[in-house]
Amino acid sequence: MPEPTAQDYQLDPELQSSVILTSLEWVKGWGRRNALWPVSFGLACCAMEMMAVAATKYDIDRFGAGVFRASPRQSDVMIVAGTVTHKMAPRVRRLYDQMPDPKYVIAMGACTVGGGPYVKHGYHVVQGVDLVVPVDIYLPGCPPRPEALIDAFRKLQHRISEKRGDTLRFDAVEKNREDQRRKAAGGEAAG
Amino acid sequence: MTNESDSQGSEAPPEDPVTLRALALLRKAHPDAVVDAVTTGRHPYIEVTADGLCDACLLLRDHDELLYDCCHLVTGVDRPDDQQIEVVYHLVSYARLPDDEYRKRAEKNDPWVALKVRVPRDKPEVPTVSNVWTGADWHERETYDLVGVIFTGREELRRILLPEDWPGHPLRKDWEFPVEYHGVPIVPPEAQ
Amino acid sequence: MSPRAESTSTGEVHEGQPLVGRDLRTEELVFNMGPQHPATHGVLRVVIKSDGEVVRSLEPHIGNLHRSSEKIGEELPYYQWLPYVDRWDYLAAMNNEHVACMAIERLGGLEVPERAEYIRIIVAEVQRILSHLMAIGVYGLDLGAFTPFLHQFRERERGLDLLDHIAGARLLYHYVRIGGVKRDVSKEWIDELEVFLDAVEKRLPDYNTLLLHNHIFQERTCGIGVIDREVAVRWGVTGPALRAAGVSWDTRRDAPYSIYDRFEFDVPVGPSPIAGVAGDCFARHWLRVREVTESVKIVRQALGQMPEGPVMARVPKSYKPPVGEVYVRGENPRGELATYMVSEGKDRAYRIRCRGPSFSNIAVITEVSEGLLLGDLVAMIGSLDIVLGEVDR
Numbered sequence: 001m002p003e004p005t006a007q008d009y010q011l012d013p014e015l016q017s018s019v020i021l022t023s024l025e026w027v028k029g030w031g032r033r034n035a036l037w038p039v040s041f042g043l044a045c046c047a048m049e050m051m052a053v054a055a056t057k058y059d060i061d062r063f064g065a066g067v068f069r070a071s072p073r074q075s076d077v078m079i080v081a082g083t084v085t086h087k088m089a090p091r092v093r094r095l096y097d098q099m100p101d102p103k104y105v106i107a108m109g110a111c112t113v114g115g116g117p118y119v120k121h122g123y124h125v126v127q128g129v130d131l132v133v134p135v136d137i138y139l140p141g142c143p144p145r146p147e148a149l150i151d152a153f154r155k156l157q158h159r160i161s162e163k164r165g166d167t168l169r170f171d172a173v174e175k176n177r178e179d180q181r182r183k184a185a186g187g188e189a190a191g
Numbered sequence: 192m193t194n195e196s197d198s199q200g201s202e203a204p205p206e207d208p209v210t211l212r213a214l215a216l217l218r219k220a221h222p223d224a225v226v227d228a229v230t231t232g233r234h235p236y237i238e239v240t241a242d243g244l245c246d247a248c249l250l251l252r253d254h255d256e257l258l259y260d261c262c263h264l265v266t267g268v269d270r271p272d273d274q275q276i277e278v279v280y281h282l283v284s285y286a287r288l289p290d291d292e293y294r295k296r297a298e299k300n301d302p303w304v305a306l307k308v309r310v311p312r313d314k315p316e317v318p319t320v321s322n323v324w325t326g327a328d329w330h331e332r333e334t335y336d337l338v339g340v341i342f343t344g345r346e347e348l349r350r351i352l353l354p355e356d357w358p359g360h361p362l363r364k365d366w367e368f369p370v371e372y373h374g375v376p377i378v379p380p381e382a383q
Numbered sequence: 384m385s386p387r388a389e390s391t392s393t394g395e396v397h398e399g400q401p402l403v404g405r406d407l408r409t410e411e412l413v414f415n416m417g418p419q420h421p422a423t424h425g426v427l428r429v430v431i432k433s434d435g436e437v438v439r440s441l442e443p444h445i446g447n448l449h450r451s452s453e454k455i456g457e458e459l460p461y462y463q464w465l466p467y468v469d470r471w472d473y474l475a476a477m478n479n480e481h482v483a484c485m486a487i488e489r490l491g492g493l494e495v496p497e498r499a500e501y502i503r504i505i506v507a508e509v510q511r512i513l514s515h516l517m518a519i520g521v522y523g524l525d526l527g528a529f530t531p532f533l534h535q536f537r538e539r540e541r542g543l544d545l546l547d548h549i550a551g552a553r554l555l556y557h558y559v560r561i562g563g564v565k566r567d568v569s570k571e572w573i574d575e576l577e578v579f580l581d582a583v584e585k586r587l588p589d590y591n592t593l594l595l596h597n598h599i600f601q602e603r604t605c606g607i608g609v610i611d612r613e614v615a616v617r618w619g620v621t622g623p624a625l626r627a628a629g630v631s632w633d634t635r636r637d638a639p640y641s642i643y644d645r646f647e648f649d650v651p652v653g654p655s656p657i658a659g660v661a662g663d664c665f666a667r668h669w670l671r672v673r674e675v676t677e678s679v680k681i682v683r684q685a686l687g688q689m690p691e692g693p694v695m696a697r698v699p700k701s702y703k704p705p706v707g708e709v710y711v712r713g714e715n716p717r718g719e720l721a722t723y724m725v726s727e728g729k730d731r732a733y734r735i736r737c738r739g740p741s742f743s744n745i746a747v748i749t750e751v752s753e754g755l756l757l758g759d760l761v762a763m764i765g766s767l768d769i770v771l772g773e774v775d776r
Contacts, residue, residue, distance in 0.1 A: 041419055043426055044448055044772055045473035048517075048554055052543075055536035070421045086372045087354045088426060088447040091418055117466065121458040122451045123361050123368055123377065124353065131375055143554050177374065233489060234708040260616050264710075266723050266736040279723065281710055285616050285630050302638050303710060326619030329746045337453070352446035352775055361454055362734075 032076070032102070033064075033160040036153065039075035040068035041095065044082025046109035046143040058146040065153050072098040077156065078133075079149075083111035083118065084126045096133040104160070106152050107135045110142040117142065210235040213257055213304050220254075221246045226309075236279070236305035241317050244308055248323045251282060251304070258286040262320065263303060265330035267338030269312070271364050276315045278340055280306040280327075310340070319345035337362040409435040418447050422525050422761040425771030427745065431760070438755045443745055448775040456735035461487050461702055462561055464731070469555035471739060471773040474517055475716045477503075477510035477546070479773075480559035482713035485640060486722040487561050489711060491704030495696055499563035500642045501689040506546065506558065508678040508685070509576070512583060513542045514716035515671045515678075518768040522668055523594055525765035526603050531593045538586055541579050548572055561702060563695035573686060580679050587675060595657060595672060604668060605659035608763035610751050615662065618750070619743035622718025623670045624767055627653035628662035634714040646684045648677045664766035671768070674716075703730050717741050717768055739773030 042050060053060045060066045069075040072095045084092055096105065107129050110116030118125035126132060136159060139152040210230050214237050217225050224243025229235050239247045251259045259282040268277040283303045308317055319342040321328040331342045332351040339360035342348055350357065359366050371377055412433050418426040426447035432439045452467045459467075468483040469476035481503050488495060495503075520535035543553045549568055550556035558565050594600045610620060615628040625632060633650040635643040651673040659665035704726045712721040718740025727733040744767050752760055 039419075040421055044450075045470055045554060047425070048473060052536065052540070052553075055540075056533050057536065057540045072419070083448060083450055085447060085449055086357075086375060086377075087449065088418065089375055090373070091447070095419055117470075118450055118455070121455045123454060124449045124451050126375055127377070145553060232707070234710060261619050263619060263712075263719075264721060264723060264736065264738045266734070268725060268734045281721070281723065285632055303712075305710065324619070325617045325750070326743055326746065329742065350446075352449040354446075361451065362457075 029161050033157040035067075036065040036077045036104075036156070037067045037069050037075040038065060038077045038079050039072045039095070039099065040070055041072075041078055042081050043084065043088065044109075044111070046081035046111075049143045049146055049149065050079055050081045050108065053146045053149045058150065060150060060153065063150065063153055063157070072096075073100065075099060076102065077104045077106065079106045079108050080112045080129045080133075080135075081108045083109075083116070084129045084132065085124045086126060087124070089126050089132045092129065093132050104136045104156055105129075105133055106137045106139060106149075106156060108139045108149060108152070109144060110140055113138050113140050204231040206230050207235040209302070210237060210304055213237060213251060216254055216257060217247055217250060220250050234305065236307050238307040238309065241308050241310055244306070245318050245320065245323070247306065248280075248320045251306075252323055257284070259284045259304060260286050260324075262324035262327040262330065265320075265327055265334050267315075267334040267340045267362070269338055269363050271312065274312045275309045276312050276338065276340055278308045278310065278317050278334065280308075280320070282306065315340045316343050317341070318343055321345050336360070339363055411439060416760075422765060424521070424764070424769055427764070427769065427771055427774070429748075429760075429764075431757070433757060436756050436758075438752050438757060438760055441749065441752050441760075443748060445742075445745070445771070445774050448771045450772075450776065452776050453735050453737065456732050458731065460730045461732065464735075465560065466555070466557045469557060471737060471776055472715060472717060472720070472741070472770045473554060473772045474514045474770055475510050476555050477506045477559060478713065478715045479720060480556070481507050481641070482711060482715070482720045482722055484559050484561055485713065486709050486711040486724045487702075487704070489709045490707060490724060490726050491702065493562055493696055493698065495563055496693045497690050498567070498692040499694040499696075501685050502564050502568055502694060503559055504641060504643070504646075504685050505568075505576070505682050505689075506549070506556075506564075508682045509542055509545065509579075511678045511716045512675050512682075513539050513546075515675050516542075516583075518671055518716070519590060519594065519668070519675075522765045522768070523600075525761055526600065528593065528597075528600070531590055534586070534590060534593070538579075538583055541582060545572070545576055545579055548575070560695070562698035563693070567694045576682070576686070580682060583675065584679055587672065591672060595669060601658050601665060603759075603762055604664035604766065607664045607759045608751060608755060608766060609660060610662045610747060612662070614747065614750060618747040620718070620747050621740045621743065622715065623667050623674065624662075624718065624744055624747075626651065627666035627670045629653055634712050634719055638712065640711070640713055643681075645688065646681045648680050649673075651677070664762050667766045667768075701730050703728060715740055717770060717773070718744055720773070737773070737776055739776060741767075741769040741771070741774045745769045745774055 052058060054066060054068055078096060078099060107113050111118060111125065112129040115125055115127035119127060129135060137152045137156050139148055141148055207230050214228050217237065221243055224239045224247050225237060226240055227238040251257050261283050263281040263283045266279045268279065270277060281303050310317055317340055319331060321331055329351060332349060334340050335342060335348050336350040336352050337360055358369050369377055414431055415428065416431055417423040417428040428444040429441050430444065431441045455467055456464045465480065465483060468479045471479050516535040516539050520532040523531035546556060547553050549572060550558035610624060610628050612628045612630055615625050616630065629652060631650060631652045636650050651670055653666035653670060654661035655666045655669035657669060706726060706728045708725045710721065710723045712719050720740055721738035723736040724732050725734040748763060752763060755763060
């Protein structure tokens with residue numbers, strides 16, 4: 001639904017130029033998307049490019065996402081920058097759980113998107129971080145250039161203002177897990 | 192493996208003085224420990240018995256003409272065809288730096304001596320050298336973790352890279368991929 | 384009666400002696416640092432047993448970034464495995480490739496063209512400069528100084544652009560190939576490189592004003608986290624950490640690989656003449672700063688000597704080195720990278736083992752961190768400049 005404007009309420013023409021009417025939700029979304037605080041969570045190679053984005057030349061602060069926090073409890077977007085391994089996966093999940101709502105995840109790099117170069121023989125690499133946490137933005141590249149990460153942030157901001165929340169692969173995995181759990185519980189009850 | 196594996200030129204390949212000297216002193220002090228030695232080629236090594244490994248290492252470390260004070264690397268190589276596992280130790284010396292012979296070979300980027308131990312694959316037990324060189328501690332743990340060599344005589348032998356409950360030792364040639372680990376599939380769900 | 388009251392009733396109070404330590408009882412506390420911690424440089428997890436602010440003992444837990452590259456090396460042909468080498472020490476991809484290619488070439492007895500050797504040295508040393516710049520800047524960040532980080536990234540970006548021009552990637556290049564390098568460098572690129580070297584030399588004193596000669600920085604690092612010669616050698620510490628401890632060993636000079644014997648350069652050894660003692664955090668930081676200058680020297684000499692010619696040897700499409708093994712060492716920015724490779728005459732290796740320098744460099748903290756303050760532990764880990772990619776591989 002489009003946001004209501006001053007015209008919709010048939011305000012006095014003089015007031016129309018000085019009054020903005022909108023929903024509180026929209027204002028909240030506007031504030032949220034322009035002040036993203038990422039958790040500084042470097043896993044591997046991609047973390048170097050994440051640092052480059054925060055540093056001199058690329059300066060993500062221009063887009064309001066430069067306040068890298070060391071604590072997940074103070075941040076609202078997690079950039080999973082680097083390979084997630086099976087040993088690391090529960091910790092990634094816990095960090096995600098520690099973040100306050102609303103929270104967003106950018107899967108940065110081929111490894112987090114789907115295992116990357118380690119997809120076939122890498123026994124210890126999780127085939128995509130979306131098997132562990134729901135992902136909002138997938139950013140391919142090995143590693144992605146800093147420009148690409150800036151683009152990912154812009155896309156995330158767009159998503160936030162659109163209030164979209166479709167995390168398909170994670171949802172499918174969760175549903176699968178839930179089914180298995182139910183089946184196991186059902187089997188035990190039957191047995 | 193034989194000396195002929197390295198066939199460069201028609202004349203006899205030059206002997207490696209660094210390994211020769213270590214070999215001579217080892218044979219003199221612990222004649223039972225030395226099994227075999229390759230002193231030519233790109234990768235000369237001395238093969239010792241598992242029981243004699245600790246004595247050999249102590250000699251290599253403490254003898255005034257050897258002084259190998261650092262264990263650079265411990266590797267396990269699985270050889271299912273021979274039903275054996277090789278454990279290879281690469282040792283370097285910083286104390287011998289003024290030594291001409293060592294430095295001469297150093298100029299060819301080879302200033303190390305290699306020890307090999309072969310143990311049966313079904314009972315891969317090697318005495319630890321972590322009490323000789325502290326740095327070997329983590330290397331031994333990694334060799335246990337990935338190849339499954341059991342180092343005896345040390346206080347704890349835990350996995351170092353993989354989680355504690357990981358199935359098997361991945362660098363064994365007959366290791367099989369598990370399907371999933373703690374509910375996270377190792378094969379992606381789309382491919383199942 | 385509480386233990387506190389008991390101790391005060393028996394203890395004698397002397398004039399001018401602080402009560403804390405004699406009187407105040409603290410409990411031993413076990414806690415976790417990492418894997419998500421800005422000062423662990425990745426996913427290192429350290430379990431610390433501390434008494435108040437003092438570290439009693441600690442145990443590093445690694446493996447959170449174990450990416451099974453040794454297994455992959457047994458599954459893939461040599462040339463397909465090379466990109467994985469970049470990802471060991473992702474701040475020094477060119478150096479990794481150099482060492483891995485040397486090992487593969489030595490297995491098969493391949494000769495590399497002269498010009499390719501020079502290009503390899505040039506890119507490896509540029510990479511060393513970039514890696515050390517990062518280490519210098521991030522060390523400031525660890526100790527609470529944000530400015531050096533932002534300054535060094537200006538030069539680092541210029542260097543990354545240079546490598547981007549020849550390799551097509553900013554971080555992981557796959558530029559050094561078996562038998563040579565991917566493509567030749569142009570005259571324009573060399574001009575750009577010289578501008579970059581001048582810029583680094585010009586800016587280095589600025590960084591030193593910010594860190595090395597900064598009184599607060601010296602207070603935080605001098606005499607902190609001392610790794611002495613005996614401990615460093617015993618644990619297999621290599622690279623700047625070993626040289627800072629007073630061992631004059633640089634593989635480039637003492638066991639020259641490639642064509643490093645053709646260049647004149649100094650190998651700085653700790654302790655730093657500015658401040659501190661041998662093997663402390665300050666010496667390690669100072670050594671990196673000095674090594675940047677030496678790398679600039681090497682690149683300049685290499686540019687002057689570089690001949691014309693091909694940059695790639697004739698390598699058979701299916702490269703099958705004969706049965707044998709090699710052990711190759713090379714000096715990475717973080718220490719000695721070594722590769723043990725076993726060939727069974729196939730197009731892929733039978734066994735590959737990589738010795739990442741950070742693996743041994745981080746193991747040493749179990750011994751030397753006892754008695755450090757918690758804040759100094761951060762300074763200690765930062766000064767070792769570890770990269771978890773090669774600790775876990």
